[in-house]
Amino acid sequence: MAAVQDKSGRLAEIVEKVRALGPTLRDRALDAERAGRLSDQTIADIDATGAFNIGSPAEYGGDELSVRQQLDVVSEVAKWDGSCGWCVWVAASTNWIPAGSGARVVEEVYGPQWVGPRVAGSSHFPASRGRARRTEGGWIISGGPWTFGSDSLWAPYTNLGCITDEADGKRLLAVQVPIGELRFLDDWQVAGMRGTGSVSLMLPSDELFVPDYRVVDFSDIAGMTIDNGLAGSLWQAPSLGWAFSLMGGMSIGIAQGALDRFLDRSAGRPIRGTTYKDQLQAPLTHLMLAEVHSKIRSATLMAQANAAETDRLGELAAAGTPADPEYMQNFSARVLVETAYVAKWCAEAIELLQRNSGSTAIMESESIQRAWRDARVITLHGALNLEALSENYGRLMAGIQPHNFAGITTLDRFAPAALKKAG
Template sequence: MVATLDKTERLTDILGKLGALGPTLRERALEAERAGRLSDETIADLAATGAFDIASPVEFGGAELSVRQQLDVIIEASKWDGSVGWVVWAGASTDWIPAGSGPRVLEEVYGSEWAGPRVAGSSHFPASRGRAQRVDGGWIISGGPWTFATASLWAPFTNLGCIAEDPDGTYLVAAQVPRDELVFLDDWHVAGMRGTGSISVKLQSDELFVPEYRGVDFRRITSGAIESGLAGSLWKAPALGWSFSLMAGMSIGIAQGALERFLERSAGRSIRGTSYKNQLEAPLTHLMLAEVHSKIQSAVLMMRANADETDRLGELAAAGTPADAEYLQLFSARVLMETAYAAKWCAEAIELLQRNSGATAIMDFEPIQRSWRDARVITLHGALNLEALSENYGRLMAGIQPHQFAGITTLDRFTPAPATRPTERRSSR
């Protein structure tokens, strides 16, 4: 009970500090868009709120909030600026990767003082251009560049997805690389989420030696095959439930912020082509607001339920009574699909607000147009292909196995990988 109270108090403190910082984050958003990244000042200010510690282990001074509590933080950060929410989410939603990589990686990532995201991740999909070759004592990694490396500009390590091929098969390796071994490319020129600085990275040289403990078969991470030494149930929670419940928090926060901004700017504003002098008094506005609320609230309720279930499953596993593999597969497929729906509904809600905001809402200083673009970018994330995710979940509902594929969102991950070398061939396609 004491730990729960401590975490509740820490959550309240973080949310309070984020709320106080929020107007400043919104003011800085246009500058961040033009720069293609958050400023170092913003990263420092966010670090001071504790936002980058929400998923860090308590053994290293982190808050280690529950997934449900982390969701509240992502929503609050995203409400003020979608790019801020994305960077905070990227930091929190990848903490399970070093935790699943073993104690030495954990010590490197969390053992020293750092003001900002602790770890970034890039290209944990089968389309990775990175390659890993096993050698004595570790790996030689090459290739790249590694794309969409959110938070790598500010993290001490970036975890790079690399494809390994040997006589036993093709599989994904997660390689933990220090920032001073990386080159950051100026290639983040996009329609939305411009302030995230989600640039590509490449190696300083053509090849890099990565010690054995820093290069881990990704299946061993996703299956929890490596003992972390961390005591909390968070580290036993299903990774997809954790990462993607939080991802939906970005869509929810952006939509909530857009709704607040609409109500603020619409008071006393007339509606062209009608006799209404105050937009907030018009029935057409009331109908629209009810639809916006319903879309956002549907996303909120789904993601709160998924976050709560993720926490419950972590507690069961920590107590030695994990859920069976069939249920974990079904739940993970559901979370992915429902996250895609939450992103869709929130983007649609913002489009309604945008369409009813008049021509001035297209100006770059107006937060609503940025919310509109940012929310649509989330729906285009490589892991949120709504139709594919819907088919996979529908297949499971019908008693048919989902499509098998390699990568971070694979659903056939519930049989632990071998302790050393892979014995099952995986396609890299």
């Protein structure tokens, strides 16, 4: 097991640089919304803070911060602009995909110098329209479009989900494709997170040859069965814990930014229909602020605990003493449903702030209304179906296996063999 290094100094340095850049990110947010993407200058500026490097391997010059430390960076970026936070979250939380694809892909992704996120992912759900068939030396992929390609506009590689249907049945493959072999659609017209540029992707022609080493069974990536040559315990951390603990950081950062903005704009502002001349002096404001605090605080503690547990589980696995499958299944189910609650509580907190901000808070230039929309988009993410996640975790609590389904958030891969038949 590689020694765990104290990187608190590096974390503080990155957070301080993000904080200094923050007002600029906030000022650029409206232009990014109207353009449907962050500017290349914004990507370069975020890269200069180190935020895109927090989950990259140390062997290739990456900071390889712990998941708990990465959470703080994602939250700080999202506090200033949700779309920037989303792009940093994707950049950090998808590193496990190339890392799980083997040493050659790792070298290809992290070896060269690059400004911006290193890898993106798209359509790793059962509904993937991508198809793959074997050919000499590799695979032919076809189909599309691959939707919700966050970070794909800037990353050197995007990992596409493709379905192959061979003699052993349908399988989900992860296919690493260079940016120059992709075509981007102008279809990101959405209610929130508009600046992320999470466009759909197509191939330049009907089919594309991809060499064999860039095509990996998704179950091998999720199970971390392929040697990648990386020594740190981060690469043994559970992928769902990594991805979704950090996702909670987005919601937390956006909510904290909205709260900061509310306090700033409310000083000296009268409340219509009352005799209060200063909103911050009104008891009704104090009651609302306490509720907002409690929602954000609860969300923060939950996300922090899940991130810390993700790190602990990675360290156990790296030491050769991994947690048992039943615990891993329960943890993965729990981190999913708790992240859905983090998103819910933060969105509710922002709605309270929005409702108490007056009619001027609907202006395009007002960051509170953007936070309101961005936070709601997180709650609608395909992996954060609160009711479905609640049922799955509740089934586990009741001693019943969760639903068995294909895709990135499947839980059956962790289940002890004796329990799988009960699902």
